[in-house]
Amino acid sequence: MTTSALTGSPRRMEPRHMDVQHHTPWHEYFGFSLDHKVIGIQYLVTGFFFYLVGGALAGMIRVELVTPLSDFMARDTYNQVLTLHGTIMIFLWIVPVVNGAFGNYLVPFYVGARDMAFPRLNAVAFWMLPPAGFLLLSSYFIGGAAQSGWTAYPPLSITTPAVGQIIWIVSVLLLGGSSIFGAVNFIATVLKLRRPGLGLFQLPMFCWAMLGTSILVVLATPVLAGALILLSMDIVAGTGFFNPTLGGNAVVYQHLFWFYSHPAVYIMVLPAFGLVSEILPIHARKPLFGYRSMIYSILGIVFLGLIVWAHHMFTSGTPPWMRLFFTIATAIIAVPTGIKFFNWLATLWQGKLALNSALLFCAGFIFNFVFGGITGVALAQVPFDVHVHDTYFVVAHFHYIVFGGTVFVIFAAIYHWFPKISGRLLNEHLGRFHCLLSFLGFNICFFPQHWLGLNGMPRRVAEYDPQFQLINQISSVGALLLAISTLPFLINVVWSLWKGAPAGDNPWRACTAEWLTSSPPPVENWLHEAPLVTEPYDYGSAEDAMPVTTVQGRELWSAGR
Amino acid sequence: MTTLSQRPAAHLSDPRQEEQSQAPAHAHHPDVRLFGLATFLVADGMTFAGFFAAYLTYRAVNPLPVNGEYELELLLPAVNTLVLLVSSLTFHRGSKALMASRMAACRGWLLLTAVLGVAFMAGQMWEYFHLPFGLTDNLFASTFYALTGFHGLHVTLGAMMILIVWWQAGREGYFTAENHFGFAAAELYWHFVDGVWVVLFALLYLL
Numbered sequence: 001m002t003t004s005a006l007t008g009s010p011r012r013m014e015p016r017h018m019d020v021q022h023h024t025p026w027h028e029y030f031g032f033s034l035d036h037k038v039i040g041i042q043y044l045v046t047g048f049f050f051y052l053v054g055g056a057l058a059g060m061i062r063v064e065l066v067t068p069l070s071d072f073m074a075r076d077t078y079n080q081v082l083t084l085h086g087t088i089m090i091f092l093w094i095v096p097v098v099n100g101a102f103g104n105y106l107v108p109f110y111v112g113a114r115d116m117a118f119p120r121l122n123a124v125a126f127w128m129l130p131p132a133g134f135l136l137l138s139s140y141f142i143g144g145a146a147q148s149g150w151t152a153y154p155p156l157s158i159t160t161p162a163v164g165q166i167i168w169i170v171s172v173l174l175l176g177g178s179s180i181f182g183a184v185n186f187i188a189t190v191l192k193l194r195r196p197g198l199g200l201f202q203l204p205m206f207c208w209a210m211l212g213t214s215i216l217v218v219l220a221t222p223v224l225a226g227a228l229i230l231l232s233m234d235i236v237a238g239t240g241f242f243n244p245t246l247g248g249n250a251v252v253y254q255h256l257f258w259f260y261s262h263p264a265v266y267i268m269v270l271p272a273f274g275l276v277s278e279i280l281p282i283h284a285r286k287p288l289f290g291y292r293s294m295i296y297s298i299l300g301i302v303f304l305g306l307i308v309w310a311h312h313m314f315t316s317g318t319p320p321w322m323r324l325f326f327t328i329a330t331a332i333i334a335v336p337t338g339i340k341f342f343n344w345l346a347t348l349w350q351g352k353l354a355l356n357s358a359l360l361f362c363a364g365f366i367f368n369f370v371f372g373g374i375t376g377v378a379l380a381q382v383p384f385d386v387h388v389h390d391t392y393f394v395v396a397h398f399h400y401i402v403f404g405g406t407v408f409v410i411f412a413a414i415y416h417w418f419p420k421i422s423g424r425l426l427n428e429h430l431g432r433f434h435c436l437l438s439f440l441g442f443n444i445c446f447f448p449q450h451w452l453g454l455n456g457m458p459r460r461v462a463e464y465d466p467q468f469q470l471i472n473q474i475s476s477v478g479a480l481l482l483a484i485s486t487l488p489f490l491i492n493v494v495w496s497l498w499k500g501a502p503a504g505d506n507p508w509r510a511c512t513a514e515w516l517t518s519s520p521p522p523v524e525n526w527l528h529e530a531p532l533v534t535e536p537y538d539y540g541s542a543e544d545a546m547p548v549t550t551v552q553g554r555e556l557w558s559a560g561r
Numbered sequence: 562m563t564t565l566s567q568r569p570a571a572h573l574s575d576p577r578q579e580e581q582s583q584a585p586a587h588a589h590h591p592d593v594r595l596f597g598l599a600t601f602l603v604a605d606g607m608t609f610a611g612f613f614a615a616y617l618t619y620r621a622v623n624p625l626p627v628n629g630e631y632e633l634e635l636l637l638p639a640v641n642t643l644v645l646l647v648s649s650l651t652f653h654r655g656s657k658a659l660m661a662s663r664m665a666a667c668r669g670w671l672l673l674t675a676v677l678g679v680a681f682m683a684g685q686m687w688e689y690f691h692l693p694f695g696l697t698d699n700l701f702a703s704t705f706y707a708l709t710g711f712h713g714l715h716v717t718l719g720a721m722m723i724l725i726v727w728w729q730a731g732r733e734g735y736f737t738a739e740n741h742f743g744f745a746a747a748e749l750y751w752h753f754v755d756g757v758w759v760v761l762f763a764l765l766y767l768l
Contacts, residue, residue: 117593184600192593218604223611230615230707239696239703241615247700249623252615259611 040105086150112195209274284351357431361412368404393453419503445478
């Protein structure tokens with residue numbers, strides 16, 4: 001009995017689904033489809049397109065920073081490029097992909113439903129994305145894109161050219177609305193659409209992550225919308241909410257902005273945590289360690305995530321009591337986060353690890369995120385933060401969180417679920433090469449930026465002191481490696497879609513419900529009734545004791561109601 | 562080889578399926594639309610909460626603008642508050658009538674609710690035209706118009722929803738005591754808008 005999940009030989013004992021292979025007609029992916037799987041793929045592909053755009057912009061930034069002078073592009077162009085880079089990567093790549101793509105694809109499977117609670121709303125939410133994205137990109141060609149960074153702090157956002165800023169606001173409002181619609185859908189689906197017999201504490205961890213994330217979206221995103229409405233009135237109607245010269249208060253904008261944008265970090269990271277919790281047990285052949293503590297950690301992060309926002313504002317004249325409160329609250333977040341990381345390590349401990357691309361990307365995530373988390377706790381301390389605020393130390397920190405953390409998980413998830421989505425396996429050699437290049441490129445690009453920040457190089461500026469040139473060039477080499485690392489991935493996806501080895505229904509011998517159907521799954525997910533998976537992480541000992549057929553067969557899941 | 566798209570209802574035609582009426586088939590999953598709307602209204606409420614927080618911060622931190630006018634006429638807004646609260650009550654009476662399948666009474670209450678909503682908006686308009694300050698005069702003026710304007714937008718949408726529901730209720734069998742999602746959604750939304758107004762009134766006019 002081979003246990004290697006790498007060989008790709010599917011252990012199907014029943015040939016039941018292979019003769020009803022379902023192919024969604026290609027045009028459905030370009031239309032107003034109501035199928036949660038199609039919408040998930042729409043999110044994924046759209047998001048990846050914008051990842052390439054945002055990556056090209058990042059490349060332009062790194063090219064500019066090879067030399068101390070702004071000789072590659074004009075300084076205001078640089079401002080536009082970095083604003084577009086941040087906005088696209090956050091609002092059009094990470095948030096839509098970890099939430100919209102994987103959330104939509106997986107959550108209905110996990111709750112045993114045929115679709116999301118509101119399929120039409122789901123499609124509307126997706127179709128707000130492409131117009132918002134192209135609106136944002138088009139602003140570059142109509143009088144220049146916004147120049148005030150993804151934070152759009154006034155008075156900068158009020159004094160820079162108005163057209164680009166207003167287009168930016170409209171675009172972000174659209175994306176925020178899309179995100180809220182998605183969150184309403186996830187909350188209703190997880191809480192109300194569970195298959196009869198499936199309890200909340202039997203759900204795969206990703207459902208809990210999406211529930212927590214969606215609560216954050218519902219509570220926090222509208223506040224950003226409100227702030228942007230007021231900001232647009234300042235720009236268009238001449239009010240002075242955030243304009244000190246008109247008696248307004250710019251710090252109020254910062255509060256409203258970070259009340260959303262700190263939780264936004266968890267909106268980007270919690271779903272990734274959920275995906276890791278799904279991927280690790282399968283490739284380590286062990287149950288997820290500490291299921292309940294994982295759930296309470298998610299809920300703790302959701303609660304704490306809402307009361308730490310002002311740690312972004314320690315240099316904005318915040319009073320001492322506020323600094324003290326937000327420092328302590330921020331430091332406490334390390335506890336539930338740390339619990340999750342210990343649980344993942346305990347899951348890997350003495351597991352039968354299949355060192356495939358999915359697991360390796362997860363390992364990269366753990367390494368990078370822990371490092372970013374440590375610098376995060378450091379940044380929460382006021383004396384340190386005041387020193388490195390608005391330097392490259394902050395840039396390095398949050399790229400370790402959102403790139404080294406979440407983007408690595410996105411790739412792990414693509415390697416893990418591509419066989420289910422397409423019915424074909426990705427090439428493991430190319431995948432591991434991709435992982436190696438990404439890990440090296442990422443760390444070469446961003447690790448030196450800690451040093452730059454500690455030595456005082458300010459962020460968001462096209463020019464810098466010549467003493468920083470060598471380190472900036474090393475960083476740019478890392479960025480080049482990162483750009484190159486995308487090539488094996490793209491080749492892999494295109495090649496595997498065309499000629500990849502057939503994956504079979506369940507190449508990883510997984511327990512969760514999306515694997516208990518054909519690859520790709522039929523329109524309503526299962527041809528028969530939805531399987532009841534009450535032990536989503538039942539790997540290891542139970543599996544060794546019984547033949548694999550039992551683990552895979554439906555009797556185990558349909559019996560337990 | 563049969564593709565699934567040619568037999569999309571495969572799971573429904575399965576005889577075992579029909580016995581298992583609890584299986585979450587697409588055709589009959591529970592109606593969670595009202596739950597979804599309530600979730601969305603939490604989000605909508607957070608927008609107002611953000612505005613309120615900004616307003617309170619301004620009041621606490623920013624100096625009173627030169628010639629700033631914090632004192633507002635109270636009588637009209639107080640009457641308006643009463644109008645809105647009564648409209649919540651009339652909608653509720655309409656709902657009771659629907660439950661008792663007295664459709665004529667239900668439509669009457671709905672129409673009265675819509676009229677009260679429009680009366681509220683008319684009162685708001687009158688107040689706008691008689692206020693001594695404009696949108697950009699100072700920070701307080703801007704905040705006042707932003708808050709009441711955003712709420713007024715909600716009232717306008719709500720009044721339109723009520724009129725649509727009123728029209729739908731006139732069609733035979735459109736709403737029944739058991740099946741009336743559109744009606745319930747409009748009612749929930751209207752109560753929400755009224756509740757927000759009470760907070761807004763307390764903060765802007767009384768505080």
